[in-house]
Amino acid sequence: MKQRYLPMTEKDRSEMLTTIGVDTVEELFSEIPSEVRFEGEMNLPAPMAESNLVRHMRKLAGKNVSTDTHASFLGAGVYDHHIPSVVGHVISRSEFYTAYTPYQPEISQGELQAIFEFQTMIAELTGMDVANSSMYDGPTALAEAANLASGVTKRKQILISRAVHPEAREILATSSHGLGLEVVEIPYENGITDVKALSEAVSSETAAVIVQSPNFFGHLEDLDAIATLTHANKGLFVVSSNPISLGMLKPPGKFGADIVVGDAQPLGIPASYGGPHCGYFATTKALMRRIPGRIVGETVDEEGNRGFVLTLQAREQHIRRDKATSNICSNQALNALAASVYVSSMGKEGMQEVARQNFHKAHYAKQELSKIDGVEVVFTTPFYNEFVICISKPISEINHKLLQYGIIGGYELEVAYPELANHMLIAVTEERTKEDIATLCRALEELLV
Numbered sequence: 001m002k003q004r005y006l007p008m009t010e011k012d013r014s015e016m017l018t019t020i021g022v023d024t025v026e027e028l029f030s031e032i033p034s035e036v037r038f039e040g041e042m043n044l045p046a047p048m049a050e051s052n053l054v055r056h057m058r059k060l061a062g063k064n065v066s067t068d069t070h071a072s073f074l075g076a077g078v079y080d081h082h083i084p085s086v087v088g089h090v091i092s093r094s095e096f097y098t099a100y101t102p103y104q105p106e107i108s109q110g111e112l113q114a115i116f117e118f119q120t121m122i123a124e125l126t127g128m129d130v131a132n133s134s135m136y137d138g139p140t141a142l143a144e145a146a147n148l149a150s151g152v153t154k155r156k157q158i159l160i161s162r163a164v165h166p167e168a169r170e171i172l173a174t175s176s177h178g179l180g181l182e183v184v185e186i187p188y189e190n191g192i193t194d195v196k197a198l199s200e201a202v203s204s205e206t207a208a209v210i211v212q213s214p215n216f217f218g219h220l221e222d223l224d225a226i227a228t229l230t231h232a233n234k235g236l237f238v239v240s241s242n243p244i245s246l247g248m249l250k251p252p253g254k255f256g257a258d259i260v261v262g263d264a265q266p267l268g269i270p271a272s273y274g275g276p277h278c279g280y281f282a283t284t285k286a287l288m289r290r291i292p293g294r295i296v297g298e299t300v301d302e303e304g305n306r307g308f309v310l311t312l313q314a315r316e317q318h319i320r321r322d323k324a325t326s327n328i329c330s331n332q333a334l335n336a337l338a339a340s341v342y343v344s345s346m347g348k349e350g351m352q353e354v355a356r357q358n359f360h361k362a363h364y365a366k367q368e369l370s371k372i373d374g375v376e377v378v379f380t381t382p383f384y385n386e387f388v389i390c391i392s393k394p395i396s397e398i399n400h401k402l403l404q405y406g407i408i409g410g411y412e413l414e415v416a417y418p419e420l421a422n423h424m425l426i427a428v429t430e431e432r433t434k435e436d437i438a439t440l441c442r443a444l445e446e447l448l449v
Contacts, residue, residue: 065403067271071436073365075386075427076216076411077138077165077263078271081244081354082431084345087268091338099333102310111333112308115296118336121343125246126260127253128282132293134336135279135328138263139168142210142240143175144281144292144326145259149208149236150181152290157182157205161193163215164240166416172210181207191219191379191388198226202233208259212240213252217425218362218386219379223255231256236287243267243280243339245384247355259283268342269335278335288312292326354430358385362428365437369426372441374448378423386427388413388420392448395424405443407436 013025022028029037048056067080074080091097095110102108102115115133122131135141146158158176160169162185169185176183184201187194193211202209209230213221223239230237238259239252244266252260264278265271283291289312297311343351362385370377374392389410391398399409411425428437 065408067408067431070403070406070408071432071439072408073410073426073428073432073440074408075218075429076425077167077265078274078277079242079244079266079427079429080271080431081266081268081429083268083270084342086345087338087341090341091334096334096337102333109308111337112296112310114337114340115331115333116298116308117344118340119296121340122243122264122280122282125243125251125343126241126257126280126282127251128257128260129253129285130288130291130295131280131282132291132295133331134264134333135281135293136332137275137277137279138240138261138265139165139171139279140328141261141263141279141281142168142238143172144328145238145261146172146176146181146183146208146210147179147326148259148283148287148290148292149238150179152287153207153235155205155207155235156180157184157203158208158210159184159186159198159201159206159235160210161186161188161198161212161215161221162417163188163191163193163217163219163221164210164212165216168212168240188215188217191215191217191381191383192221193226195222195225195229199229202229202235204233206230206233206235208236208238210238210240214242214245214249214384214386217379217388218383218427220249220382220384223252223257227256242384244351244355244358247351247353248359249355249384253282253284258287264335264339267339269338276332276335278332278339292328293331357430358428361385361430361432361437362387362426364434365426365428365432365440368437368441369444372445372448375444385429386425388423388425390420390423391444393422395422398424398444398447401447402440402443405439407440407443 017023072080099111102111119131119133123129135144150156158181160172160183173183186198186201192215209226211221211226213223215221227237236258237256239257241252241260241262243262243264260282262280264280269277281291294310295312296308299307299309301307346354366377366387369375369389376390378388378390395412402409409424410427413420413423413425
């Protein structure tokens with residue numbers, strides 16, 4: 001055998017070629033013109049024995065920088081949170097780890113119940129009536145909210161704050177192109193949505209106003225004022241929110257949000273270099289039948305036993321295509337389960353405590369960083385666990401040098417906001433210690449001389 005995982009002998013090869021009716025494997029490709037075929041050998045390293053290859057790959061992996069080796073102040077939508085060990089234990093069980101979309105409820109009761117619990121937890125955190133079984137990620141959920149709003153209001157204009165995550169705005173722009181939606185971005189002022197600019201833009205043509213709170217800069221939006229403006233023009237109010245922050249902040253549902261979306265990554269899901277994660281989507285009861293994806297419901301069988309079923313599946317595979325509300329055809333059941341296990345293991349008091357730690361540690365870090373010459377805290381509006389600083393040197397240069405101090409620096413805002421050159425978005429979670437913050441401050445003091 002030449003390949004360990006492809007146990008084919010030369011006899012096997014010969015028999016197959018004879019059955020096909022050719023003498024060599026090369027003849028199988030004879031229809032491809034020689035001028036477009038690659039000649040010679042690929043410029044690749046020589047093959048290694050498995051033990052040598054494993055050693056080589058471990059050596060390469062050892063060069064990586066991660067949250068296991070460095071203290072991370074990088075957030076911008078993906079956060080370094082503590083994950084209780086029970087999360088990995090539960091989601092690694094074979095009945096969950098290998099489960100597929102639960103089309104047959106009678107044999108999928110465990111998975112359906114897990115999804116049902118996720119929906120319940122999201123509805124409680126967001127202050128909404130109902131949540132779906134999860135979506136691919138937060139940006140996808142946000143784009144689907146715009147689609148829902150357009151379908152309900154029969155309008156095409158979407159107003160979205162520039163303080164919403166730039167990647168979510170990119171996803172919205174892409175999906176809106178196919179849906180024929182007009183996306184208008186509202187500027188920010190002092191780290192939050194410019195309500196005056198919004199009041200001038202919102203009209204009877206507006207299907208939805210979309211904001212994020214805490215927003216991309218970490219600051220808290222004036223949800224009361226924005227909800228009033230939106231509803232006065234009979235549009236839908238959409239809020240994207242970090243679920244951890246809802247452990248201490250008044251939920252968007254209490255401000256009159258019609259749709260609340262976000263990414264469940266902070267709830268026990270590893271950063272994993274950006275995915276896969278899990279989006280959540282919650283609405284009022286009035287919009288329940290418009291929700292994309294699916295909803296798991298609780299019922300009883302003919303003997304009165306508690307059971308679970310797929311109650312709503314509003315996609316084109318299940319109903320007439322022109323009646324479908326979305327082409328989302330799956331959910332992130334495994335990651336949704338991780339989120340459910342995380343919230344269950346933390347409990348009500350634990351969720352409040354981790355939210356408070358994020359808040360207080362971030363405010364302590366802001367206080368300490370503001371004492372450094374060459375560091376300026378930019379915005380003055382209230383924030384949660386992220387804030388923006390301006391420093392006297394290029395962010396990319398500083399972040400590269402911070403690695404030598406065991407620090408993963410913050411997000412370089414100029415990448416998405418050209419007007420914010422030399423601005424860094426700092427994230428502080430419960431994982432950051434007083435010593436980590438002191439190390440960051442000492443490093444910046446030395447690097448900004």
